[in-house]
Amino acid sequence: MIPTDRMAAVDANAAALGVPRKQLMESSGNAVAREVRAVADPGATVALVCGRGNNGGDALVAARFLTEYAVRVHLLGRPETIRTDIARENWAALENAAVPRETVTDSRDLDLNAPDGDDPDVVVDAMLGSGISGGLREPERTAAAAINASDATVIAVDVPSGIDADTGDPTGGPGGVAVDADRVVTFHDETPGLAALDAAVTVADIGIPAAAERYTGPGDLLGLDRDPDSHKGDNGEVLVVGGGPYTGAPTLSALAALRAGADLARVACPESIADAVQGFSPNLIVRPLPGDRVGSSHADRVASLAAENDVVVLGPGLGDGDGTREFVREFLTAYEGRAVVDADALRVVPEADTDADLICTPHQGELVGMGGETAPEPDERAELVREFAADLGHVLLVKGAVDVVADADGVRLNRTGNPGMTVGGTGDVLAGTVGALAAVADPFRAAAVGAYVVGRAGDAAADANGAGLVATDLPDRLPEAMRNE
Numbered sequence: 001m002i003p004t005d006r007m008a009a010v011d012a013n014a015a016a017l018g019v020p021r022k023q024l025m026e027s028s029g030n031a032v033a034r035e036v037r038a039v040a041d042p043g044a045t046v047a048l049v050c051g052r053g054n055n056g057g058d059a060l061v062a063a064r065f066l067t068e069y070a071v072r073v074h075l076l077g078r079p080e081t082i083r084t085d086i087a088r089e090n091w092a093a094l095e096n097a098a099v100p101r102e103t104v105t106d107s108r109d110l111d112l113n114a115p116d117g118d119d120p121d122v123v124v125d126a127m128l129g130s131g132i133s134g135g136l137r138e139p140e141r142t143a144a145a146a147i148n149a150s151d152a153t154v155i156a157v158d159v160p161s162g163i164d165a166d167t168g169d170p171t172g173g174p175g176g177v178a179v180d181a182d183r184v185v186t187f188h189d190e191t192p193g194l195a196a197l198d199a200a201v202t203v204a205d206i207g208i209p210a211a212a213e214r215y216t217g218p219g220d221l222l223g224l225d226r227d228p229d230s231h232k233g234d235n236g237e238v239l240v241v242g243g244g245p246y247t248g249a250p251t252l253s254a255l256a257a258l259r260a261g262a263d264l265a266r267v268a269c270p271e272s273i274a275d276a277v278q279g280f281s282p283n284l285i286v287r288p289l290p291g292d293r294v295g296s297s298h299a300d301r302v303a304s305l306a307a308e309n310d311v312v313v314l315g316p317g318l319g320d321g322d323g324t325r326e327f328v329r330e331f332l333t334a335y336e337g338r339a340v341v342d343a344d345a346l347r348v349v350p351e352a353d354t355d356a357d358l359i360c361t362p363h364q365g366e367l368v369g370m371g372g373e374t375a376p377e378p379d380e381r382a383e384l385v386r387e388f389a390a391d392l393g394h395v396l397l398v399k400g401a402v403d404v405v406a407d408a409d410g411v412r413l414n415r416t417g418n419p420g421m422t423v424g425g426t427g428d429v430l431a432g433t434v435g436a437l438a439a440v441a442d443p444f445r446a447a448a449v450g451a452y453v454v455g456r457a458g459d460a461a462a463d464a465n466g467a468g469l470v471a472t473d474l475p476d477r478l479p480e481a482m483r484n485e
C-alpha cells in the first residue's frame with residue numbers, strides 16, 4: 001500500500017533514475033489494454049472516456065494497444081487544453097494514426113454508444129486519477145453519471161473518478177458523485193482506499209525501478225515547500241543542546257537548521273562558550289547554562305527551553321564528561337517531544353525511559369556502541385538497522401557511504417555524499433538539518449530528506465573544494481540542495 005503523495009515522490013525519483021513519466025504512461029496504458037482484453041473478446045466495442053490530465057493520457061496510450069477492438073476515444077474538453085505534454089503527445093499520436101476519437105465540450109452530449117446505437121461492451125474511466133481535488137466538477141460530473149448509467153463493464157484507470165485513492169470515499173464528501181467501477185487497474189502499488197471499494201483491483205507493474213522507492217531522490221523533496229502565508233515560527237523553532245568541550249559542533253548544527261529552513265535556532269550551551277558561539281553568527285539565539293559542561297543541574301532549565309521549541313537537537317559537542325550522561329538521561333525521561341540525538345548523547349538512548357520521538361544519528365561505530373549491529377553490505381545492514389530501530393522504538397539514521405534510515409516499518413537508503421565528508425563537523429550539520437526538517441515533516445521523512453540534502457550539499461562542496469571540503473562549506477549549500485528540480 002502506498003499513499004498518493006508517496007507515489008508522486010517515487011514517480012519523480014524514477015524520472016531521476018532515467019525512467020521518465022512518459023515511459024511509465026506507456027506501461028500504464030499497456031496495462032489498461034491488458035485489462036480490457038481480460039474482460040472482452042476481440043471485436044468488442046470499447047469506449048474510453050479521457051480527462052485532460054495524465055489519467056486520461058493512460059487511456060490515450062491504451063487506445064493504441066487495442067487495435068483488435070472497436071475503440072472510440074472521448075476526450076472531455078478541447079485538445080489544446082490537455083494539461084500535460086505527455087498526454088498531449090499521446091493525443092497527437094492517436095490523431096496521426098486516425099484512431100476514432102471525439103472531443104466532448106459539453107458532457108451532456110457524451111454518447112458512449114457504438115455507431116450502431118448499442119451500448120459499448122467496455123467503458124474505460126480515465127477522467128481523473130491521483131490529481132483530483134474536491135468533488136467532481138463539470139464536465140466530469142455529468143460524464144460520471146453517463147458511465148454509471150451504461151450496462152458496460154466499467155474499468156477505472158488508477159482509481160474510479162471521484163474517489164479519493166487514499167480513503168476510498170467520494171472526494172466530494174458523503175454521497176458525492178463518483179464512477180461506480182467494476183474493475184480498477186492501478187499502478188505499481190495499491191493505494192489504501194482501493195481495498196474499501198466493491199471492485200476487482202489489478203495492480204500493474206509499470207517498470208518503476210525498485211531503487212526509486214528504496215533510495216532517496218529528488219521526489220522526496222516534493223511537498224516540503226513553505227506555505228506562502230506562513231508566519232515567523234510556522235517553519236520550525238529548533239533548540240540545539242550541546243557544546244562544552246567543543247564550540248563549533250553546536251554552532252554548525254544551529255546554522256544548518258537555519259539554512260534547512262527553520263525560523264529560529266537557539267543554542268543552549270555552557271556559558272563558558274556562549275560568547276564564542278554567538279560570535280560565529282548574529283543569526284543564533286544563545287541560551288547560556290552556568291558552568292563549562294552541560295550536566296544534570298541543567299535538566300530543568302533545558303526542559304523549559306525545549307518546551308518553547310518544536311524540535312531539540314541533543315548532543316553536538318556535548319562531550320562525555322562527568323554528569324553529561326545523567327543530564328541526557330534526565331532530559332529524555334521528562335521530554336515528550338521530538339528530538340534528534342547525536343554524538344555522545346546516543347549511548348544513553350537504549351537505556352533511557354522516554355516518551356519522546358527520537359531520531360538517532362549514529363555512524364556505524366556509534367551504532368555498535370548503542371548495542372546495534374552493522375554489516376558491510378548495505379541491504380544486509382539496512383535489515384539489521386531496521387530491527388534495531390524497531391527494538392528502540394525510534395528512527396535511526398546510520399551514517400556511512402550509504403546512509404540507512406529506518407524505523408520499525410521501513411527502510412530508506414541514501415547514496416548522496418562523498419568521501420570528503422568524513423571531515424569533522426559534517427555530522428553536526430546533518431543533525432541540525434534533520435532537526436529543522438523534523439519541525440515540518442514526520443521523523444522518518446525528516447531523517448531521509450536530511451541525509452539526502454546534506455549529501456547533496458556535500459557533493460556541491462566537493463565540486464568546489466575537492467577533498468579539502470570542510471563542514472562550514474555545507475550549510476550555505478543547503479538551500480540549493482533542497483530545491484526540488
Ligand SMILES: NC(=O)C1=CN([C@@H]2O[C@H](COP(=O)(O)OP(=O)(O)OC[C@H]3O[C@@H](n4cnc5c(N)ncnc54)[C@H](O)[C@@H]3O)[C@@H](O)[C@H]2O)[C@H](O)CC1
Nearest residue numbers: 011024025053054055128129130131132133134135137158
Ligand atoms: N504517478 C505515477 O507514477 C504515474 C501516474 N500516471 C497516471 O497519472 C495520473 C495522475 O495524473 P495527473 O495529471 O497528476 O492528474 P489527473 O489526471 O488525475 O487530473 C488532472 C487535472 O484534473 C483537474 N481536476 C482536479 N480535480 C478536479 C475535479 N474535482 N473535477 C474536475 N477536474 C478536476 C485538475 O485541473 C488537474 O490538473 C494517475 O492517476 C495515473 O493514472 C501515469 O501515467 C503513470 C505514472
Ligand SMILES: [K+]
Nearest residue numbers: 128157159161
Ligand atoms: K480514473
